[in-house]
Amino acid sequence: MASLSTGAIEALANGSGWNEAVLQLVNIRKIDGGSGPSRFRVMMSDGRHTLSSFMLSTQLNYMAEENLLVPNCVCVLKRQVTNMLKDGRRVVIILEIDVIKPADASGKIGDPVPYSDGQSRGPQPAPVPESRPPLQPQNRNEAVVRNLKRDFAKKIPSALPDTPGGSSKIVPIASLNPYQSKWTIRARVTNKSSIRTWSNARGEGKLFSMEIVDESGEIRVTGFNQEVDKFFSLIEVGKVYYISKGSLKIANKQYTSVKNDYEMTLNGESTVIPCEDSCDVPMVQCDFVPIGDLENREKDAIVDVIGVCKSVDELTRLTTKSNREVSKRTLSLMDMSGKLVTVTLWGEEAEKFDGSGQPIVAIKSAKLSDFGGRSLSASFSSTMMINPDIPEAYKLRGWFDKEGHAMEGQSLTEVRGAGGRLSENWKSLADVKSEHLGHGDKADYYSCIATIVFLRKENCLYQACPTQDCNKKVVDQQNGMFRCEKCDKEFPNFKYRLILSANIADYADNQWVTCFQDSAEAILGQNAAYLGQLKDSNESAFDEIFQQANFNTFIFRNRVKLETYNDESRIKATVMDVKPVDHREYSKRLIMNIRSMGAK
Amino acid sequence: MAGILDVPKPRINCSMLSQFINRAVCFIGRVEKVHPTGKMFTVMDGEGKTATVELNEPLEEELSGIVEVIGMVSNKGEIMASTYNLLREDKGVPFDLELYNEALKVIHDFPQHYPFQVAASG
Numbered sequence: 001m002a003s004l005s006t007g008a009i010e011a012l013a014n015g016s017g018w019n020e021a022v023l024q025l026v027n028i029r030k031i032d033g034g035s036g037p038s039r040f041r042v043m044m045s046d047g048r049h050t051l052s053s054f055m056l057s058t059q060l061n062y063m064a065e066e067n068l069l070v071p072n073c074v075c076v077l078k079r080q081v082t083n084m085l086k087d088g089r090r091v092v093i094i095l096e097i098d099v100i101k102p103a104d105a106s107g108k109i110g111d112p113v114p115y116s117d118g119q120s121r122g123p124q125p126a127p128v129p130e131s132r133p134p135l136q137p138q139n140r141n142e143a144v145v146r147n148l149k150r151d152f153a154k155k156i157p158s159a160l161p162d163t164p165g166g167s168s169k170i171v172p173i174a175s176l177n178p179y180q181s182k183w184t185i186r187a188r189v190t191n192k193s194s195i196r197t198w199s200n201a202r203g204e205g206k207l208f209s210m211e212i213v214d215e216s217g218e219i220r221v222t223g224f225n226q227e228v229d230k231f232f233s234l235i236e237v238g239k240v241y242y243i244s245k246g247s248l249k250i251a252n253k254q255y256t257s258v259k260n261d262y263e264m265t266l267n268g269e270s271t272v273i274p275c276e277d278s279c280d281v282p283m284v285q286c287d288f289v290p291i292g293d294l295e296n297r298e299k300d301a302i303v304d305v306i307g308v309c310k311s312v313d314e315l316t317r318l319t320t321k322s323n324r325e326v327s328k329r330t331l332s333l334m335d336m337s338g339k340l341v342t343v344t345l346w347g348e349e350a351e352k353f354d355g356s357g358q359p360i361v362a363i364k365s366a367k368l369s370d371f372g373g374r375s376l377s378a379s380f381s382s383t384m385m386i387n388p389d390i391p392e393a394y395k396l397r398g399w400f401d402k403e404g405h406a407m408e409g410q411s412l413t414e415v416r417g418a419g420g421r422l423s424e425n426w427k428s429l430a431d432v433k434s435e436h437l438g439h440g441d442k443a444d445y446y447s448c449i450a451t452i453v454f455l456r457k458e459n460c461l462y463q464a465c466p467t468q469d470c471n472k473k474v475v476d477q478q479n480g481m482f483r484c485e486k487c488d489k490e491f492p493n494f495k496y497r498l499i500l501s502a503n504i505a506d507y508a509d510n511q512w513v514t515c516f517q518d519s520a521e522a523i524l525g526q527n528a529a530y531l532g533q534l535k536d537s538n539e540s541a542f543d544e545i546f547q548q549a550n551f552n553t554f555i556f557r558n559r560v561k562l563e564t565y566n567d568e569s570r571i572k573a574t575v576m577d578v579k580p581v582d583h584r585e586y587s588k589r590l591i592m593n594i595r596s597m598g599a600k
Numbered sequence: 601m602a603g604i605l606d607v608p609k610p611r612i613n614c615s616m617l618s619q620f621i622n623r624a625v626c627f628i629g630r631v632e633k634v635h636p637t638g639k640m641f642t643v644m645d646g647e648g649k650t651a652t653v654e655l656n657e658p659l660e661e662e663l664s665g666i667v668e669v670i671g672m673v674s675n676k677g678e679i680m681a682s683t684y685n686l687l688r689e690d691k692g693v694p695f696d697l698e699l700y701n702e703a704l705k706v707i708h709d710f711p712q713h714y715p716f717q718v719a720a721s722g
Binding site for chain 1 (some may be wrong): 706
C-alpha cells in the first residue's frame, strides 16, 4: 500500500507547499465552464486531511475525461501552483500529476477529515465569520468562497449558509410570486436585450430586459432607469447570477415565449451577483415545436424551434416603414418532421449569420407568421443559438447526417413563382384594389411590374437635418441657420432629401405611390443633393431629368395601408424597393402562371 | 423580300417546321456549323434539334451565337432565308434559348390568345 504524504494537505493549504506529495484522490467533479472549457475540481487526501480546493489545470482535463483520475487512486503531485483568493483561502492548481496506484488497488486510506486552517471555518459550509444579512451585500467573494467549501453534492439545494435571517436560501424560479419579496434565485441569462430608450409626454426613460433560466423554469426580467445603470454592463448572456429581491407581477405574454405567469422587475433593493460555479444551471429552456406542427399554431404565436439550416440566402437590405434601412437574411430550417420553414433574420444577426456547413439552429421566441403559409421571424426578443450544446441538437445532427440530408423536405413557406423569393407577393394594380390590400390592421406588402406614367416634380425635395440618420425636416430660421427639432440643434446647412409622388400603371389599373430617398433616387437616376442643386440653378435640366424618368418600367415592392386623417380614410402606398425588370424571371413566372391557368 | 415583310411570320422551332411548309416563318437558334460555301448553315433550337438555313448570297461575315432568321420553309423542311439578324451576346442580358422555346410552346398551345394573323392583316 502506497504511503501518503501525511501533512501535505496542511502544508499545501497554508501555503508552505510540498513537493512530490503522494495523495489519494477522494473525489473529482466537473464544473461546466459556460463558454469556456470545463474545469475539474478535485478533493485530495493525505490520510490525515482532505482538501477540496484543488483544481485540475485545463491541459490535464484529458486525464479526467479519460477516467485516469478516479476516486481512490493514489497520485503524486509533481507540479502545482497555489493561488490565493481575496478572502485568504488558497486554491491549488494541479499542473502535473502521476497516478502511481489505480483506484481498485486501494480503498480509502486512513480516515481523513476535511482540513480547516484554524480560523472560523469549521466543517460546515459557512465560511464567513461575521454574521451578515442574507446574501444582500455585494460581496463577490462570497460567491467564490461558497464554491470552494461546498460539498460534492450533485444538486445545490442551499448554497447559502443558514444565517439568522434565514431567507437566504436559493429558491427555484418556478416558485417566485408577487407575495414574497425576500428570495434569492440562481439563474443563467439566456437572452439580454439592448438598452431601449423612450421619450413621451410623461418623460423619458430607459430599460433593458433579459430572460433567465434555472433548473425549475424561466422568467423574464426588466430593469428601468437606475437599474439599467447598475446592472446592464454587469450582466452577460450565458453567465449565471444570484438575483434577489426583484418585484414580481403578472406577465405580459405578448412579447415572449417565456413560460411563466409572472415577470420580474429589478428595483432599488434588487441585487445581482455573479455566480462562479454554474454547472447545474441549464443553458436554456426551450420547448421546441416540430416544424410540421407549426401549421397548427396560430399566426403571431411565439414559439421555440430547432432544425438544420438546410440553405441560407444572401443578405439583403430594405427600407422599413419608418424609413430606416435594415439588413435581412432568410434561411431554410428543416427538422425530423421532414418539413421546412423559412426563417427571417434581421439586423446584426442577419449580417453575422454563417450558414455554411448546414449548422443546427435553435431559436427561442421566434415569431410565427402566416406569410407564405407559415414562416418564422427572429425578432429582437428572440434568441438564436447555432449548434447549441443540447441533446436535441445532437439528435438532429445524427438524423440529418444519416437520412435528413438527402430529403427534399416540404416547405411550409410558399415560394411564389419560379425563382420568386419569399417576400414577393405578385399582384396587378387592379388586384391590390379589388383584394382590399392594406385595409386590415397591418400594412400589406406586394410586388408588381408597373410603368411610371407621372412624376410630380413640385415639392419633391425637402430640407433635412444634416446629422447622419436624422431625416427630420428642418425649420429655416431665416438667418442662415436651420433648426432640427428632433436633435434640438441648429445648423448652418441642411441636406436635401426626396419625397417623390408618382403614378404608376400596369395593364389593369394605376396607383399613386410615394417614393422616399432611395427609391426616388433610383427612379430619377440622380441623387438628392444634385437634384436640389439643379432645381435652384438650372430649371430646364431639372425638368429634363423628370422627362427621362417618365415611362420607365420597374419591379416595385410596395406597402399599402389604410390611413385615417380627420375622419377620412385613404389607402396610402409607399414604394419600399424599386428594381429593374428581370425579364427572364418575369417570363418564367408568366409561363408558369399561364400553364397553371391552362391546366384548370 | 418585300412580300415576306408584309406577312405575319410565326415564330417556330424545329418540331413545327413540317407544319409550316411553304410559309414564311421566324426562327431563332444557335449557329452550329457554317458550310464552306458560306451559303448554308445549321442552327440548333431551344429543344436541341437542328434545322438547315439556306441563303441567297454567301455569308460575308463570321456567323456565331444566336441568330434570328426570317424566311420560307421549303418542301424539304429547310429555311430559305430572306434575312437574318444576329443577337449580340456581348451586350445586355444573354438570350435564354430554352426560355424562348417555352414561350413558343405557350404561343402555339393557346393560339386564341395570340392572334398574330389578325394583327397583320388590313
